[in-house]
Amino acid sequence: MRIGIPRAFYYHSYPKLWEYFFQRLGHDPVVSSPSTQKTLETASAHTETENCLPQKLFDGHVISLIGRVDAIFVPRIISIVKKHNCCPRFGALYDATRAVIARDVPLISIEINETAQPLTKILYRLARATLGADRQTAKLAVKESFSVMENHHRAQADQQEKQPGQRKFLLLGHPYTLRDLFIADPIIKKLKQLNVPLELMTFGNYNIKPSGILWCVFNMMQHKLQNLDPRDYAGVIHISTFNCGADSMMAERFRRLCKQKNIPYMMLMMDEHTGKATVDTRLEVFVDSLSWQRTDVAI
Numbered sequence: 001m002r003i004g005i006p007r008a009f010y011y012h013s014y015p016k017l018w019e020y021f022f023q024r025l026g027h028d029p030v031v032s033s034p035s036t037q038k039t040l041e042t043a044s045a046h047t048e049t050e051n052c053l054p055q056k057l058f059d060g061h062v063i064s065l066i067g068r069v070d071a072i073f074v075p076r077i078i079s080i081v082k083k084h085n086c087c088p089r090f091g092a093l094y095d096a097t098r099a100v101i102a103r104d105v106p107l108i109s110i111e112i113n114e115t116a117q118p119l120t121k122i123l124y125r126l127a128r129a130t131l132g133a134d135r136q137t138a139k140l141a142v143k144e145s146f147s148v149m150e151n152h153h154r155a156q157a158d159q160q161e162k163q164p165g166q167r168k169f170l171l172l173g174h175p176y177t178l179r180d181l182f183i184a185d186p187i188i189k190k191l192k193q194l195n196v197p198l199e200l201m202t203f204g205n206y207n208i209k210p211s212g213i214l215w216c217v218f219n220m221m222q223h224k225l226q227n228l229d230p231r232d233y234a235g236v237i238h239i240s241t242f243n244c245g246a247d248s249m250m251a252e253r254f255r256r257l258c259k260q261k262n263i264p265y266m267m268l269m270m271d272e273h274t275g276k277a278t279v280d281t282r283l284e285v286f287v288d289s290l291s292w293q294r295t296d297v298a299i
């Protein structure tokens with residue numbers, strides 16, 4: 001079976017896991033192409049105008065797979081970290097996709113809720129009950145796909161620029177904003193052009209301590225910021241996307257955390273109309289203002 005995987009949302013939260021899992025079970029995974037302006041244009045006729053930008057991109061990816069595959073994989077995601085919750089959009093993902101984007105398209109789904117049951121068990125059941133794998137193959141597919149994902153997380157962390165003596169800028173955001181070419185690439189390219197050492201926040205350690213924040217990814221961001229050493233970081237750039245209510249609630253908290261550590265923080269809001277010139281100007285001003293502020297430190 002050709003199984004479509006939209007290159008959005010859970011694709012980036014569980015890098016490489018889905019492709020490997022379906023392939024190991026003898027299926028042919030088809031991942032949609034990286035996001036472009038066209039992905040948004042494709043979505044625009046169908047997606048709700050009030051959706052956040054990543055949701056619109058997700059819808060565009062689903063549409064791009066329709067007709068090319070036998071079924072599309074769209075889980076409901078309640079929690080990717082035990083005792084924490086995801087944004088409600090993730091819980092409604094399957095139903096919203098079915099109702100709005102893919103009415104007559106076969107969808108393969110599971111409910112990911114780490115608080116109730118580990119994903120390994122859910123995937124095993126998917127392999128056995130829905131995809132007809134025998135016990136041994138299902139067990140190996142789950143085990144190996146997790147190991148492939150963990151290796152990928154490690155590789156992403158190792159790829160971070162290491163320039164001893166230079167303070168870095170941290171790019172903060174959700175996995176599906178930081179790893180999405182349409183959203184993050186203009187920012188990354190501009191910062192590289194400005195010769196700024198950069199670190200993209202990486203995910204993978206889901207065993208972090210609980211805090212007052214019950215949203216999975218926001219708790220990870222909070223931990224990351226709490227552990228930043230001002231001697232290593234020149235600034236934090238938080239990539240937010242238009243119409244994300246959760247980001248707007250958390251931004252002030254993140255700003256305060258950075259202020260306590262004396263690390264400059266900037267939130268960069270991306271929407272479908274954000275032009276390259278706007279992004280470039282804001283980044284230039286931010287980076288310039290920091291170099292004036294700390295003439296003793298190369299950034």
Ligand code: SF4
Pocket residue numbers: 052053054055087088089090174241243244245246247
């Ligand atoms: S957290 Fe924000 S960006 Fe992510 S799905 Fe929810 S509303 Fe959209």
